[in-house]
Amino acid sequence: METIPRTQYHHGDLRAHLVETVRILVEEKGADGFSISEAARRAGVSSAAPYKHFSDRGQIVRAVALAGIDRMRDQMDAAAKAATGDPLAPIMALGLCYANFARTEQGVFRLMFGLTKGHEEDPEMQAHGEACFDVVKREVRAFMGDGPPDQEIERRSYMLHMFVHGHAFLEIDGKHDLDLDAGQEAMLMADIARRIMQD
Amino acid sequence: METIPRTQYHHGDLRAHLVETVRILVEEKGADGFSISEAARRAGVSSAAPYKHFSDRGQIVRAVALAGIDRMRDQMDAAAKAATGDPLAPIMALGLCYANFARTEQGVFRLMFGLTKGHEEDPEMQAHGEACFDVVKREVRAFMGDGPPDQEIERRSYMLHMFVHGHAFLEIDGKHDLDLDAGQEAMLMADIARRIMQD
DNA sequence: GACTCGAAGTGAGTGGCGCTTACTTGCTGT
DNA sequence: ACAGCAAGTAAGCGCCACTCACTTCGAGTC
Numbered sequence: 001m002e003t004i005p006r007t008q009y010h011h012g013d014l015r016a017h018l019v020e021t022v023r024i025l026v027e028e029k030g031a032d033g034f035s036i037s038e039a040a041r042r043a044g045v046s047s048a049a050p051y052k053h054f055s056d057r058g059q060i061v062r063a064v065a066l067a068g069i070d071r072m073r074d075q076m077d078a079a080a081k082a083a084t085g086d087p088l089a090p091i092m093a094l095g096l097c098y099a100n101f102a103r104t105e106q107g108v109f110r111l112m113f114g115l116t117k118g119h120e121e122d123p124e125m126q127a128h129g130e131a132c133f134d135v136v137k138r139e140v141r142a143f144m145g146d147g148p149p150d151q152e153i154e155r156r157s158y159m160l161h162m163f164v165h166g167h168a169f170l171e172i173d174g175k176h177d178l179d180l181d182a183g184q185e186a187m188l189m190a191d192i193a194r195r196i197m198q199d
Numbered sequence: 200m201e202t203i204p205r206t207q208y209h210h211g212d213l214r215a216h217l218v219e220t221v222r223i224l225v226e227e228k229g230a231d232g233f234s235i236s237e238a239a240r241r242a243g244v245s246s247a248a249p250y251k252h253f254s255d256r257g258q259i260v261r262a263v264a265l266a267g268i269d270r271m272r273d274q275m276d277a278a279a280k281a282a283t284g285d286p287l288a289p290i291m292a293l294g295l296c297y298a299n300f301a302r303t304e305q306g307v308f309r310l311m312f313g314l315t316k317g318h319e320e321d322p323e324m325q326a327h328g329e330a331c332f333d334v335v336k337r338e339v340r341a342f343m344g345d346g347p348p349d350q351e352i353e354r355r356s357y358m359l360h361m362f363v364h365g366h367a368f369l370e371i372d373g374k375h376d377l378d379l380d381a382g383q384e385a386m387l388m389a390d391i392a393r394r395i396m397q398d
Numbered sequence: 399g400a401c402t403c404g405a406a407g408t409g410a411g412t413g414g415c416g417c418t419t420a421c422t423t424g425c426t427g428t
Numbered sequence: 429a430c431a432g433c434a435a436g437t438a439a440g441c442g443c444c445a446c447t448c449a450c451t452t453c454g455a456g457t458c
Contacts, residue, residue, distance in 0.1 A: 014406080031313075032231055035444060046408055048447080053406085057445065113372050114230075114309065121373075129374060158375055159391065163358075166365030173312050174320075175328060176357055192358065195394045213435080234415060244436075247417080251435055256416065 015053040017043050019063045026064065026107035031114075036060060062125070065115050068108035069128040072101045076135045088193050090139045095164045095189040102168035109172070113165075136160060143197060159196045164189075214252040216242050218262045225263065225306035230313075235259060261324070264314050267307035268327040271300045275334045287392050289338045294363045294388040301367035308371070312364075335359060342396060358395045363388075 021042050025034035036057050037047045054060045076097045083093035102109045115125075136157045144153065167188075170176050180188060220241050224233035235256050236246045253259045275296045282292035301308045314324075335356045343352065366387075369375050379387060 036446095037444060045406095047445085048409080049407060051446065110313065113368060113374065114313065154377060155387075158377060159362075159387075161375070162363075162365035162369065162391075163361050164365065165369055166361035166363065168365075169312060169368060170361060170364055175312065176360070178353060178357060188354075188358075192361075195397075198394075235417095236415060245438070246415085247419090247438080248436060250417065 014043065014045060014049060018050055018053065018060060019067060022060055022064050023067070023108060026111060027105065028107075031107045031110035061111060061115065062122070064108060065111040066125065066128055068105060068112050069125075069132055071105075072098070072109075072112070073128070073132040073135060075101060076132065080135060080139050087143055088190065088197065091143060091160065091193045091197065092186065092189045094136055094139060095160065095167075095193065096186060098164045099168050099171060099185065099189075102172050106172050109168070133157065133161065140197075156196060160193070163192050163196070213242065213244060213248060217249055217252065217259060218266060221259055221263050222266070222307060225310060226304065227306075230306045230309035260310060260314065261321070263307060264310040265324065265327055267304060267311050268324075268331055270304075271297070271311075272327070272331040272334060274300060275331065279334060279338050286342055287389065287396065290342060290359065290392045290396065291385065291388045293335055293338060294359065294366075294392065295385060297363045298367050298370060298384065298388075301371050305371050308367070332356065332360065339396075355395060359392070362391050362395070 018039055021039045022034065022036070025039055025042070028034070036050050039060075040047045040050050043049075050060065054063070076094050079093040079097040080090040083089035086092075137153055140153050140157045140160070144156070217238055220238045221233065221235070224238055224241070227233070235249050238259075239246045239249050242248075249259060253262070275293050278292040278296040279289040282288035285291075336352055339352050339356045339359070343355070
């Protein structure tokens with residue numbers, strides 16, 4: 001990240017640079033402790049420059065969140081495909097992946113959800129989220145076979161999502177005292193996955 | 200709520216008044232769209248007045264969150280005690296209560312969690328949260344009897360919490376498309392409760 | 399290769415915010 | 429009656445999001 005003042009007048013790709021800078025700031029200062037001004041400062045441009053690329057602060061944050069969703073989707077996809085052995089392994093892997101993402105990209109994770117300021121019905125946001133959830137549904141379908149109707153796949157997938165989402169947030173918010181090591185967390189995930197997927 | 204300018208110089212109980220005003224603002228404008236200045240304006244005092252009662256904005260927000268936790272605890276306690284019939288009824292009732300609180304006090308609910316700015320290790324906050332969780336543990340113990348060790352009670356209670364917490368947030372964030380009516384939500388809760396509490 | 403036109407920058411300015419400071423008010427205890 | 433202190437005020441500071449009038453410079457045209 002370039003804190004050094006630019007030599008050229010035009011930046012090159014300020015838009016992408018800003019998104020990345022804000023991502024870092026969000027992790028450093030928390031999901032609501034950063035400012036666009038500071039991001040501009042770090043990028044070595046004036047505080048007015050960001051508004052040539054985004055209509056307002058919300059749109060920058062939105063771009064950071066969207067990129068986060070995509071990143072998480074990629075990680076989930078990879079984790080599910082890499083998991084073998086137990087037929088429940090891919091589903092467990094998805095859960096662990098979700099929790100790990102929340103821990104390692106806490107700030108962005110918070111933005112991805114709870115970004116319900118003016119984005120209540122943002123179709124692009126929803127589409128990217130959907131793509132993420134599709135990975136879950138795909139693995140649930142793979143586990144359950146072709147028997148059950150889509151509605152049942154959806155139901156189970158949502159149950160899994162509820163659990164892991166709650167866990168992720170309780171974890172990063174420090175709202176539980178049972179501090180699990182990686183092994184214990186994996187066992188918890190396995191237990192949950194079994195309970196949700198059985199019968 | 201008094202928007203009318205006061206007649207007396209001294210307010211009477213500005214502290215409590217502010218907490219209530221901020222609570223309302225949080226619901227109106229969202230968990231991060233309100234300002235202390237506006238709360239002061241609504242209370243009919245100068246923007247400096249709040250700082251005679253709170254060291255900073257964070258402490259006001261904290262007070263609002265604390266009051267919220269207590270309110271939720273009371274509702275959960277009442278809901279659990281009122282539930283009869285099925286032995287799982289109290290546990291289901293707790294879940295529905297949690298989800299309903301999140302819906303009706305969305306702003307405060309968001310504050311109660313995700314208030315991890317400087318409050319990471321706030322013992323009072325944790326204590327109030329604990330008191331809330333105790334209600335869950337009490338009902339789980341009631342369901343399971345004296346057999347299982349405390350650790351198992353804790354485990355099951357946390358599973359319930361994960362699930363309902365995830366549901367509450369996905370719900371208020373509008374992150375799922377299966378829009379459940381009250382009956383369907385109750386059935387979902389029942390299904391989950393059964394899966395978690397069985398064997 | 400000069401010219402122009404628009405995208406991408408600048409710097410100064412606005413209003414609102416959180417918070418502080420120095421001062422005032424008026425209730426409460428003696 | 430009065431002192432002292434808790435609880436208010438107005439004014440001001442620095443930071444923020446965002447705007448506006450202006451400048452720079454690179455890409456496309458002749």
